[in-house]
Amino acid sequence: MKIVATEEKLREFGQLICKVAAGKTITREETCEAYRQIILNEQPELQQGAFLAAHITRKPTIEELSGVWDALDRFDTEKFKADLKGVVCDIVGTGSDSIKTVNASSPAALIASACGVPIAKKGAKKVTGVSGASEIFEILGVNLSSPMSKAKQGLEKHNICYMPGEAFLKSGWARLIQYMRFTTALNIVGPLTMPCENTSCIVIGAYAPQVCDQLIAVLKETGISRAVAPYGMVKGINSDGGDGGIDEFSPCGPTRVVELTDGEIRTYIVQPEDFGVKTHSTFDIASFNKAYDNAAAIKQVLSGKYDHPLADLFCMNAAAALYVSGACNSYRDGMEKAREALNSGKALSQLHHLVNQQA
Numbered sequence: 001m002k003i004v005a006t007e008e009k010l011r012e013f014g015q016l017i018c019k020v021a022a023g024k025t026i027t028r029e030e031t032c033e034a035y036r037q038i039i040l041n042e043q044p045e046l047q048q049g050a051f052l053a054a055h056i057t058r059k060p061t062i063e064e065l066s067g068v069w070d071a072l073d074r075f076d077t078e079k080f081k082a083d084l085k086g087v088v089c090d091i092v093g094t095g096s097d098s099i100k101t102v103n104a105s106s107p108a109a110l111i112a113s114a115c116g117v118p119i120a121k122k123g124a125k126k127v128t129g130v131s132g133a134s135e136i137f138e139i140l141g142v143n144l145s146s147p148m149s150k151a152k153q154g155l156e157k158h159n160i161c162y163m164p165g166e167a168f169l170k171s172g173w174a175r176l177i178q179y180m181r182f183t184t185a186l187n188i189v190g191p192l193t194m195p196c197e198n199t200s201c202i203v204i205g206a207y208a209p210q211v212c213d214q215l216i217a218v219l220k221e222t223g224i225s226r227a228v229a230p231y232g233m234v235k236g237i238n239s240d241g242g243d244g245g246i247d248e249f250s251p252c253g254p255t256r257v258v259e260l261t262d263g264e265i266r267t268y269i270v271q272p273e274d275f276g277v278k279t280h281s282t283f284d285i286a287s288f289n290k291a292y293d294n295a296a297a298i299k300q301v302l303s304g305k306y307d308h309p310l311a312d313l314f315c316m317n318a319a320a321a322l323y324v325s326g327a328c329n330s331y332r333d334g335m336e337k338a339r340e341a342l343n344s345g346k347a348l349s350q351l352h353h354l355v356n357q358q359a
Contacts, residue, residue, distance in 0.1 A: 005042055013043050013051070021054040031060075031067025032074075035186075039076045039172025048176075052184040060185045062217045068189040069218055078168045080152045081197040088118045088155070088198040089325045091317065092191040093205035093247035094215075095124075095132065096183045099234065100287040102310055104248040104317045105205070106133045107298045107347070110354070111318035111338050113160040114346035117325045120155055120196035124165035124177055131291035134164045139295035141355035148195070154357035155196065160350050162358060168195035183207075192218060201226040201324045203317065205247030209256050216258045216265055226324050227260040234282055249316045251280045251309060259324075275319060275335040277312045284309035302348040306339075315339050 005013070016034055020026065026034070038048045060068070082088070091105045091112065109121040123133025138144050144164045151161035166174045173186055188211055191204055202219070204227060206212045212229035219227045232250025249255045251272045258267050272279045288294050301311050318341075319334030328334040341347050 005037075005044070009037075009042070010044075010047070013037065013047055017047065017051045017054055020051065020058055023058055025061050026064060026067075028063045028067040028070065031064040032070040035068050035071035036075050038176075039071055041171070041175065052180075052186070053182065056182075056184050060188070060214075062214060062221075065185060065189055065214055065218045066221045068185045069192055069222065072169070072173065072186070072189060072193050076169050076172045077193050077195055078148055078170055079195050079197050080148050082118075082120075082152050082155045084118055084156060084198055086118075087200050087325045087327075088120050088196060089201050089203070089321050090120050090122060090196070090199050091203040091321045092122055092133075094187055094191055094207050094211065095126070095247065096187055097207040097247045098244050099246050099282060100130060101246055101248065101282075101285045101313065102287055102294045102297050103131060103133060103136045104313050105203075106136045107302060107314040108317035108321060109162075110160065110302065110350040111314060111341050111347040112321035112325075113158070114341035114350045115318070115322055115327060115337050116159065117322060117327050118155055118159045118198075119321065120151075120161055120163065120199050122163040122165065122168070122191070122193070122195060124190065126291075130287045130289065131294045133162070134166065135291040136295045136298065137162050137164075137354075139292055140299065140351060142358050146358040150358050152196075154354060155198075158350065158353040158357065160354050161196075162354060163195050165190065169193070188214065189218065191215075192222070194222075200224065203228055203230070203320045203324055205230050205232070205249075205317075207231075207245070207247050209245075212256065212258045213267075216260045220260055220263065220265065224260070225262055226326075228320055228324050229258045230320065231256045235279055248313065249275075249320055251275075251277055251285065251312045251316055252282050253279065270331060272312070272316070274331050275312075275316050276332050277316065277335070280309040280312065285313045299351075302342070302351060306343050311339075311342060315342060
């Protein structure tokens with residue numbers, strides 16, 4: 001239900017838009033309040049859009065992004081706690097990356113869960129690409145309207161669940177993402193929401209190197225223990241970290257990684273060779289023009305096309321989930337475990353479990 005703002009509230013919010021557009025920063029508390037009003041639809045859509053555009057254009061500070069996270073967590077996130085002990089991992093990307101690939105985090109979640117690590121995977125519909133995780137899983141048979149209780153049961157029974165933003169973001173983000181076709185601070189912070197309270201580590205890819213830094217800084221503020229934020233690059237195109245990358249670990253060139261471990265942050269570069277794979281062309285992992293074709297490509301890899309470059313893309317990102325979960329000692333070790341889970345058919349079985357549980 002939309003709440004009609006008073007003239008005073010309209011003017012206050014308008015002044016905040018002008019302040020941000022003028023390049024001035026705001027506090028964590030002010031940011032939380034602004035996004036609360038957006039999430040709860042308390043401002044006219046014109047003012048909401050103006051603020052979102054001004055904020056992302058001016059580039060949010062870490063303090064402000066933490067305020068965005070506060071607002072999403074307090075006012076928009078439905079949560080559950082699974083009856084599980086130990087590590088629970090999430091693997092997700094911000095989207096909005098300039099090089100569009102077949103979705104990697106979705107099959108990577110299936111592969112990592114097949115290795116025995118509980119994966120509470122969240123995602124959303126597309127923003128700038130051909131398909132988001134929600135389109136992929138829906139095509140593969142997951143019911144996006146399935147209640148969160150079924151996701152909880154699936155995580156407890158089979159180590160895998162999918163939580164679409166449409167299900168756990170109660171009103172604000174789910175409403176906004178239907179119509180927005182530009183990147184906002186919500187795109188940056190949305191993947192950091194924790195609908196599964198058990199989540200203790202995360203692989204969170206980003207569309208730009210500086211966004212990786214911001215994500216890890218915000219995660220440190222939220223108290224999560226381990227995280228890696230990759231920005232994948234393409235050999236010979238943007239190996240210096242410039243524009244033109246992917247929000248995943250890249251089999252096409254170096255990947256810049258920001259890692260958080262028990263409050264300590266470090267940044268480093270990994271190559272495909274560190275995972276034990278050769279460097280591929282972006283053409284080999286590029287998104288198709290239709291979501292159905294992307295989903296079909298994923299299903300083919302899970303069903304036996306184990307030597308395709310997409311298999312390397314999926315397994316590299318699954319390996320990252322195993323690494324951050326403590327299930328392996330290195331990315332190469334994680335890659336071996338991921339390949340075994342894929343080649344044995346266990347990852348495909350995880351897809352069947354997911355579909356049957358959340359049909």
